[in-house]
Structure formats: structure tokens, C-alpha cells
Amino acid sequence: MENVLEVKELTTQFKGKVGYLTVVDKVDFTVRKGEVMGIVGESGCGKSVTSLSILQLLDKKGKVSGGEIRFKDIDLLKQGEKELRKIRGKEISMIFQDPMTSLNPVLTIGKQIGEIIVKHEKQKGSNVKSKVVELLQLVGIPRANELFHEYPHRLSGGMKQRVMIAMAIACNPSLLIADEPTTALDVTIQAQILDLLRSLKDDMDMSILLITHDLGVVAEICDRVVVMYAGQVVETTDSRTLLRNPRHPYTTGLIESTPQQSTIGKRLKSIPGQVPTPDEYGMGCRFADRCPKAMEICNHGVPPLLMIDENTSCRCWLYKEEEHGV
Amino acid sequence: MTKLSEAYKPIQARSIPKAPLNVKFDTLKKIMSYKRAKYCLAFLFLIVIIGVFAPILAPYNPNKLFYDALLQPPSKEHLLGTDAIGRDTLSRLIYGVRVTLSVSVFALGITFVAGTFIGLICAYIGGVVDNILMRIMDILLALPSIILALAIVAILGPSLTNAMLAVGIASIPGFARLIRGAALTIKSSGYVEASRSIGSSHSWILRRQFLPNVTGVLIVYTTLFIGVAILDTAALSFIGLGAQPPTSEWGTMLSEGKDYLYEAWWLATFPGLAITAVVFSVNFLGDALRDVFDPKSKG
Amino acid sequence: MTTSLLQVRDLEKRFRAQKSFFQAKQYVHAVNGVSLELNDKETIGIVGESGCGKSTTGRCLLRLIEPTKGEILFQGRDITKLSKVEMNKLRKEIQMVFQDPMESMNPKLTIREILSEPLIAHKIPKAQHVELIVKTLDLVGLSEKHLFRYPHEFSGGQRQRIGIARAIILRPKIVVLDEPVSALDVSVQSQILNLLQDLQEELGLSYIFISHDLGVVQHIVHRIGVMYLGEMVEIGEKEKIFDKPLHPYTQALISAIPKSDPDEVKERIILTGELPSPSNPPSGCKFHPRCMYATDTCRSAKPEMREVEGRKVACHLYN
Numbered sequence: 001m002e003n004v005l006e007v008k009e010l011t012t013q014f015k016g017k018v019g020y021l022t023v024v025d026k027v028d029f030t031v032r033k034g035e036v037m038g039i040v041g042e043s044g045c046g047k048s049v050t051s052l053s054i055l056q057l058l059d060k061k062g063k064v065s066g067g068e069i070r071f072k073d074i075d076l077l078k079q080g081e082k083e084l085r086k087i088r089g090k091e092i093s094m095i096f097q098d099p100m101t102s103l104n105p106v107l108t109i110g111k112q113i114g115e116i117i118v119k120h121e122k123q124k125g126s127n128v129k130s131k132v133v134e135l136l137q138l139v140g141i142p143r144a145n146e147l148f149h150e151y152p153h154r155l156s157g158g159m160k161q162r163v164m165i166a167m168a169i170a171c172n173p174s175l176l177i178a179d180e181p182t183t184a185l186d187v188t189i190q191a192q193i194l195d196l197l198r199s200l201k202d203d204m205d206m207s208i209l210l211i212t213h214d215l216g217v218v219a220e221i222c223d224r225v226v227v228m229y230a231g232q233v234v235e236t237t238d239s240r241t242l243l244r245n246p247r248h249p250y251t252t253g254l255i256e257s258t259p260q261q262s263t264i265g266k267r268l269k270s271i272p273g274q275v276p277t278p279d280e281y282g283m284g285c286r287f288a289d290r291c292p293k294a295m296e297i298c299n300h301g302v303p304p305l306l307m308i309d310e311n312t313s314c315r316c317w318l319y320k321e322e323e324h325g326v
Numbered sequence: 327m328t329k330l331s332e333a334y335k336p337i338q339a340r341s342i343p344k345a346p347l348n349v350k351f352d353t354l355k356k357i358m359s360y361k362r363a364k365y366c367l368a369f370l371f372l373i374v375i376i377g378v379f380a381p382i383l384a385p386y387n388p389n390k391l392f393y394d395a396l397l398q399p400p401s402k403e404h405l406l407g408t409d410a411i412g413r414d415t416l417s418r419l420i421y422g423v424r425v426t427l428s429v430s431v432f433a434l435g436i437t438f439v440a441g442t443f444i445g446l447i448c449a450y451i452g453g454v455v456d457n458i459l460m461r462i463m464d465i466l467l468a469l470p471s472i473i474l475a476l477a478i479v480a481i482l483g484p485s486l487t488n489a490m491l492a493v494g495i496a497s498i499p500g501f502a503r504l505i506r507g508a509a510l511t512i513k514s515s516g517y518v519e520a521s522r523s524i525g526s527s528h529s530w531i532l533r534r535q536f537l538p539n540v541t542g543v544l545i546v547y548t549t550l551f552i553g554v555a556i557l558d559t560a561a562l563s564f565i566g567l568g569a570q571p572p573t574s575e576w577g578t579m580l581s582e583g584k585d586y587l588y589e590a591w592w593l594a595t596f597p598g599l600a601i602t603a604v605v606f607s608v609n610f611l612g613d614a615l616r617d618v619f620d621p622k623s624k625g
Numbered sequence: 626m627t628t629s630l631l632q633v634r635d636l637e638k639r640f641r642a643q644k645s646f647f648q649a650k651q652y653v654h655a656v657n658g659v660s661l662e663l664n665d666k667e668t669i670g671i672v673g674e675s676g677c678g679k680s681t682t683g684r685c686l687l688r689l690i691e692p693t694k695g696e697i698l699f700q701g702r703d704i705t706k707l708s709k710v711e712m713n714k715l716r717k718e719i720q721m722v723f724q725d726p727m728e729s730m731n732p733k734l735t736i737r738e739i740l741s742e743p744l745i746a747h748k749i750p751k752a753q754h755v756e757l758i759v760k761t762l763d764l765v766g767l768s769e770k771h772l773f774r775y776p777h778e779f780s781g782g783q784r785q786r787i788g789i790a791r792a793i794i795l796r797p798k799i800v801v802l803d804e805p806v807s808a809l810d811v812s813v814q815s816q817i818l819n820l821l822q823d824l825q826e827e828l829g830l831s832y833i834f835i836s837h838d839l840g841v842v843q844h845i846v847h848r849i850g851v852m853y854l855g856e857m858v859e860i861g862e863k864e865k866i867f868d869k870p871l872h873p874y875t876q877a878l879i880s881a882i883p884k885s886d887p888d889e890v891k892e893r894i895i896l897t898g899e900l901p902s903p904s905n906p907p908s909g910c911k912f913h914p915r916c917m918y919a920t921d922t923c924r925s926a927k928p929e930m931r932e933v934e935g936r937k938v939a940c941h942l943y944n
Contacts, residue, residue: 042810043781156899157675186674186837188896191881195895213810216840216883257815259844260884261867267822268844270815274780516728523687524791525716526746534742538733 003070004175004207005031005054005092010067012046012053014278021278023049025231026067028305031175036201036208038222038239040215040254044275046231047211051177054209055088071175090120093168097180099160103152109136109163110148116170135166140196158189162196169200176200179211194221215258219243224311227251230276230286233305237312247314249291285317293318356618363614366607373604377423384417388574397590407592409582415592418574419600425575426604429490430555436494437501437555438548444498445505446536449513450528460506463499471496472558479567486575489568493558497551508543512536542619549612553605560601576601628701630831631663631686631799636695638681642904653904655681656692657855660930663799666825668832670846670863672839672878676900678855683801683835687719688712699799717747720792724804726784730776736762736787737772743795757794764827765790765820782813786820793824801833806841818845839882843867851875854903854911861936871938873916910941918942 012024024046031037039047053064054076069076071092076084088094096102104112113135114128123131129148136144139162152160161181168176178197182190198221201208210222218225218239225242227235227250235248246252256269273290276282285291288298297317305315358364376383385405386392392404392412400407406415444463448456466474471493478492512518512535521531562568563577571578576597583593638656656678663669671679684690686697688704697704704715720743723729730739740758749757759769765786776784785805792800802821806814822845824830836842842849843863850860851874859872870876877894898915901907907914913923922941933943 042812158899186900187839187881188674188877189899190883191893191895194883214883215811220883254811257812259815259818259840261843264843264863268815268819270819271812272816274782274813275810516723516725517731519689520721520723520729520791521742523689523716523721524743524746525713526742527713530742530745534734534738535731539731 002033003030004033004072005209006068006070007050007054008068008070010050010053010069011065012049012058013063013065014049015061016279020063020065022065022281023062023231023278024053027226027228027231027233029226029233029236031207031209032224033174033207034201034205035223036197036210036221038218038225039209039211039228040213040218040225041228042213042254042275044230044277045228047213047228048179050228051094051179051209051211054177055092055094056084057088057094086120089116089168089173090171091173092175092177093171093173094177094179095161095164095168095181097183099157099164099184100152102164103160105152108149108151109155112152113163113167113170116167120171131170132166135170136163138169138200139163139166140192141166157185158192161185161189161193165193165196165200169204169206172204173206175207175209177209177211180213181210182217183212183214190217197221215243215255227254230281231278232286232302232315233313234287234315235313236305241312247308247312247319248287248316249293249318250287253290253292285315357614360614360617362610366611366614369603369607370611373423374427376420377427380420380424384414384420386414386417388413388418388421389572390414390417397586397593399590400592406596407590409590409593410586415579415596418579419576419596421574422576422579422597422600425486425569425573426556426559429486429493429559429569429575430552432490433494433497433555433559434548434551436491437497437551438544440495441498441501442505442540442544444502445507446509446532446540448502449506449509450532450536452513456506460503463502466496466499467503471500471554472561475558475562476565476567479562484567484570486563486569486573489559489562492562493555496558497554501547501551504547505540505543508540509536512539546612546616546619549608549615553608553612556601556605556608628698629662629664630667630700631833632696632698633659633661633686634696634698635660636682636685636697637693638678638685638690639693651904654855654906655903656685658695659850659852659855659857661850661857661860663831663833665798666829666831667848668825668834668846670834670836670842670849671852672836672842672849673852674837674900676854676903677852678903679835679837679852680803682852683721683803683833686799686801686833687716687721689721713746717743717795718797719799719801720795720797721801721803722785722788722792722805725808726781726788727776729788730784732776735773735775739776739787740791740794743791747795749795761790761794764793764824780813781809782816785809785813785817789817789820789824793828793830796828797830799831799833801835803835804837805834807836807838814841821845839878851878854901854906856911856939857930857937858912858940859936859938865935869934871933871936871943872912872940873918873942874912910939 007027007029010024010027011022013020014023027050029037039050041047049062052058054069056064056076064077110129110132113132117123117128117131133144133148136147141147141159141162155163182193185193194217197208200206212218222239225237225239226233227248229250235242235251242251243255246255253269253271257271259268271290276286284299284301285303288294291298295317303315303317305313306319307313308319390413392408392414395404395408396412397410398404398408404414404416406419408414444459448459475492475496478495479488482488482491518531518535521535559568560577560580563575564581566581569575569578579597580594583597586593636656636659639652639654642651642653659682661669671682673679681690685692692705699715699718704712707715737758740761741754744754744757762768762771767783767786779787806817809817818841821832825832834842834846846863848861849863849866851858851872853874859866859875866875867879870879877896880894896915901914909925910923910928913919916923920941928939928941930937930939931943
């Protein structure tokens, strides 16, 4: 299958008190055409920074210091600000966790969506309005004609997220980056939004890069997943394998610590300790001090990301050993 | 996790760490990292030293009249010249520091105590009390503070003490409003709600939850208000309602000097420069402090 | 039957929603006739979406918000009738843990000062303070070396441990937990849930666990109450409700939990529409505009709470 996005050895650093801290460390993944790729991890694992790095939307303190981000045939890291602006919103668009702060409170919804169409598609007048109304209907907003003239604060959280999605898909992007799109929403609304994303993917043949901390969301919608921990990819596989047969001890820990029907009455497993901050990264595996299977070697070197089978790779010394054993 | 039984074993066996000495040099260090603030602070410190050691530093008694040297331009004997009745300008300026500083500190004390109290009470109690007090403050705020001070002095009669009182009282509304604003955000914060859920008393909540969190704001505003207080006092003296001649006060000196602006430029220039320099440094310091204490600037 | 530890009857809270001085007075019923019971060493979960009044209910129980109507009987005593001074004394028995531990702690105080607050408020002799604080820190998995640190020096999970320590230091009977794990990461969330269960066992606490996350709730609670727009729609034992939810809203909520098992049948009930505004609630059964079984009766008449299949349900379907 065709790759829409290829991220190779992406490294992003942030200015800290002393020098630069590596927040995203040589992250590799690809997004294929028409699939939902998930990036899962806890806060501080670098998943949001990864997504911001793709469109180079990092604030002043951060910079992409290495790697390659290939979108179709262009390397995004080699593009100037002007070229990037053409890509952002048109080819790759993004939705954020908090729709309340991402919408401009003083513009009507119709204006905000219309602006994008005018800017990227060079259309005018009544064409724009009918396109906007069409988009609003597409994302499931009732009374689209009336809401065209409404201001964002009049909408509920779920509706705002729908408007954000409408803005994001206004120009038929080939890639949609969704950063925790349902975290701020209620469960019933979350189900609606996930449903919407799934149908958009199917109908428009869009690729989605979904960033989330919730394995439930992964199971619902993702085709393949990257698990990140402390700035590194620790496991990449398809979502079914990940949830059924997790390889990395961190992934196993994450799955076991999620309360589920099957865990009722039992004590939840949990991962002791906490995610290290970038200035605490040691020489060894970054998960070593929380890992139930830690060995001597784990403290001495960062394990490489190994291909275990054709669609699974994992960053753990456990698998290195097995390979040697065979 | 330890089991209950374990947790209840006598703790004498374990060492309970002593509270570390709670001296915070960080704040001072941070202020010092602002170049401008550092110079301003040094300058203000110098001014205070001059005020304290005025009798030693001043070349002459400020009220001594040099009959042979009326309206002398700056010279070796009189570095900043003399005035129409032969007083040494430099000596008067140096003694003037004392007046200016004590006036502003005193005025500020009034503002600080009353303003903080009113601001906190309004924010904490809210409702009718807040409404009434704040509407009164609004009415007072509608007048520029100098006009308000004028009115107060007009009622009390012109004197330095009354000028101090007037300047202090006139700044209360602005100060109270700022403190109230800061306290309102604290009131709606989770930790005040948590305190209430614990069952803490009102005075405890005010002392332990509000005060530590408004100190930053207090320090910043107080600094900025010093500038206002100095200016207002000088202004009152300038129009003859503050320090009465022959007191060496910068505003009074400025006022006396204005009559000789063409013949003796030094009379008005030096007090004017002194006022400007002090107010400037106080304001710069205030700005730097705001950067230090503003939580948003904390990286 | 022994009386339960806490009994809430027809709790009601109205907020005045007056937009301007000239408008007629309007009221928003944030909580409307909620009744529940809490037994010794039991955990009851209150779930619902944002704006359903679950947090308001929790705060009413501590009288952080004064309830408009209704009774709250703690060990048989109606606490809504207590004076402020008496209520403050009783706060020793009912404590609260808040959602955002960073928000609920004064950033300028050290952990020791934060944990002394309840001790000072309830006049525990000063000589015992350090001992009690250290013991409580032990219980929540922290140690005396943390005493003189400030809240911002801790991670989210540790901060929530401190929040819990503050709530249990006086050995209360009831702890109201308002979304205690929603702000935490999954792996830390499970640590805190386990801690809460351990503390319940060791200290004999009763919990009122307020959450929007049914996944978390099903793990920790014994009984569960589902709220919708200020009203309790279904309440009963967890097993019964999860096995066979009766109220259509409960059914939708349970089916909306994202399942982390990819093979589980995804027959989801996706609710249409959004939560109506509490200031202008629908007539009859408040859920009817989003309910797939809604009939004319639902539009006109408000359903009563009824005992059905071992739990209480407010729905016309089960008449």
C-alpha cells in the first residue's frame, strides 16, 4: 500500500535550563493511504510533540534537529515556511484536543470555515457558502444553514469538535492529524465523534494520524499503532496484535492497568513509578526501572527497535535475547 | 504501601527531617538577573543611604543662609548652586531625601494596610459588602488620585503630615481594587474550596491560603505605588499644600525654583531630576518584579 | 434493618440564572430530587456526563454548596439543619478529594503545611501533628522525606496521593471522591485506584465516587447511580446494572465505553443529539429527545423511580 507519510528518525529538541533536551528521539513510523494510524502513550511521552513536528508548529523553544518527514514525495523538513503554509490545512490538517480554544470566538462558524476554502481553493461568494453548509452537514451538524451564522460559544463541546473537523477536512486533505480529539468530550459524544472520523476515512479515503492516551480509542478506530514511551517508539504493530499480544512490557503494563470488565473484583495491575522527564533519561532502557522483566543489560544500553515479525517491531532487550537464542 | 500496623509503629525510631531554613534567595537572585532592576535597586539603595546619612553627607546645613552667595550657579563651594536667599541646593536636596522617603513610606503604609484589608475582605465575603465597598471605591477612583488628595488636604489644612495622609488615602481605592482582583482568582481556586471542605476557619483561610498567594502581587503594586506616592507628595508641595517652607522637600524646591527658571536654571532642574530619577527607578524595579512574580513568566 | 451511614433524600439544588437585573428570575435545577444511600465500607459511584449534576451533588453532601431542599442524614442526623459551626465540626467525618490535585493545593505551602491544615482546623494537639502526618504519608505510599517539598515538585500521581492523605488524615467515615483519577495517566490511574481500595479496607472508609468514566467506576464501586440532567435515572448494585442495564441512557453509556478488546462485538448504541441545556430541560422524561424508545407518555409525564429487577429505575418502559 502507498505511504502517505513517512517519518524517519525524527528528533525534536526543546530548550531546557541547561542546553537542549531531546523530547522526541529518533521516531520512525509510516501512515498508509486510507488507514488510521495511532500514536499511544502517556503524557510526557512526546506524542503531541511528534505531531506538531510534522507540520513544524513547535513554539520557539522547540526545534526539529534531525530526521526526515516525507509527505508523498516531499520532505517537509526541507520546505520553507511559505511552502509549508500551502500544505498546512490543504494537504495535511490538524484537529486539537480542546475545540474551545482552537476556534476564534469573534468570527462566525461560517466565516471561519469559509476562510480556509477561500484561501486554499480560491473560490468566492455563494460557492463558498454552499460548500461550507455541505461540510457542516457532512460532519453531522443539524440545521447547518442556521448555524452558519452562529458564534462558537453558542455550541456545545461535541458540536465545536465537529466544526473543527469540518474545518480540517474543508480542502480534502490527504492526511488528518487528530491530537486527542475526544479527550475533552463526554463518552456518548466521544462515540459519535469516533464514528464520524471512521466514516470520513472510508468515504474520503483519508489517512488519519490519531494521537491518544486511551487504548479503548485505539481498539475502536486504529488500524495500526505506535506506542511511545519517554520520547521513543517502543512498539509498532497493528492494533489487533497490540491489544491481543503485546510484546513490550510497557504495552503489557498499559493494557493491564486499564480497568475492564475482566478486571472487576481483581486488583488492578499497575506500573510502579512514573514516566521519567527528558533530563532523567539514563544510559539504559528508559523503561528499565519500572519494568517487571528488567535484566542487567537493560541498565546499560538502549535496546534497538527490532523487527520481530513482518508487521511488528519492538524496542526491548527481551527480543534481542530470543533472536540470539534461535 | 505500608500496612496500617506497620505505619503505626513508633516513629521515634525514624528520623523526621527538620524543616529547612526557609530563606528564599531565589527571588532576590531572580530580581538581580534583570539588569535594569539591579541598577535601579542599587540606585534606590544609594538614595536611602544618602537619606540616612544626610547630616554627614550634606556639605552645609540646608537652612544656612549664605548672604554673600545669592542665586549662585554651580561652583566649587556650592556644587549645585544656591537659591534666592542663599541656601545650598545640594544640601537641601540631600536633606530632601529624608522628607521624600518618609512621606512615601508613611503614605504607602496607609495604602498598603487599608487597601489590602479592603481588597481581601471584599473578595472573600463578596455579595453586598463587596458591592457597597467597591462602589465607594469606584466613586473615589473616578477622580484622579491627585485631585482626591487635594480635596483631602483642603479639608485637613496644608501641612506635610496631612499631605502624607491625603496621598495615602487617595491611593487606597486603586490599591484595594487590584488586591481584590488578585484575591478573586484565589477565591475561585480549588485550594480554597478544599480548605472549606476540610472545615478551616475563615481567618485561617485568609491568612494561609490568600496571603501567601497575594504577596507577589502586593510587592509589585507596592513598589509601583511608591512612585505614585512620591510624585503626588511632590505635586502637593509644589502647589503649596504639602511641605511648608522652609522644609527642604523636592516638590517645594521645585516650586520655589520655578520663579527663577530663567535666571537660575539649577534651582528647578536638580530637584526635578532627583524626582524623575527616583520615580523612574522605582517603576523599573516594579516592572522587573512583576516579571519575577508573574506566574506566567515562570518557565 | 440498620440505618445506613448516609442517607440522601430528595436532594435538590437550584441555581439562580438571572441574566440581567431586569429579567424575571430563572432557576436552573442542577440537582433535582436525588436520593441515595451509602452503607458502611461501601463505595457508591455516581456517573453521568458533564452537566448532569454529579459534582454538585457531591459538593452538596459536604455543604460546600448549600442544598436548596432535601435531607442528608449522616448517622441519622440531618446535616442540612446543622449550624455552620456544627457543620465545620462534622467535616471531620466527611472529607473530599478533588479532581485536579494541583488546583486543590496551595502552591505556596509545603506538604507538611498542607497536611497540617485539617489537624489545625479540628484542634488536634500540636504535639501529635508530625506523627499523624508521617503515618498518613506512609499509608498513601509517600514518606517523610517529602514533608518539606512544594506541590509542584511532585508528579500528578504523587500529588493525588497527597490529596488523599489530606482527606484521610482525620480518619473520616466518608470520603467524597470527585473524579479523583480523571486527570491522571492510565498507569498512574490504576495505582491510585488500588490505593483507594487498600485504604478502604484498612481504614473502613466509605466512598462516594463521582466520575464520568464508567470503565473506572465499574472497577471500584459496589453500587452505582446514573445521573442525567440533575436526576437519578438508575441506581442499584453494580453487577446488576452492568449485566443488564435497564434505562436506555444507562445502556447507551455502557455501550459507549471504548472496549480495549478488539474482538468484542461492537454493537454500539450511538446516542443522537447532545445534552440539552439544564436551564431549559425537556418536558416529561428529560431523556426523551435522545431516547430511541421514546413514546408520547415520555414526552408528557415524568417517570417515577421504581424497583425493577433488583434496582431502581426511572423509565416508562418498566411500568
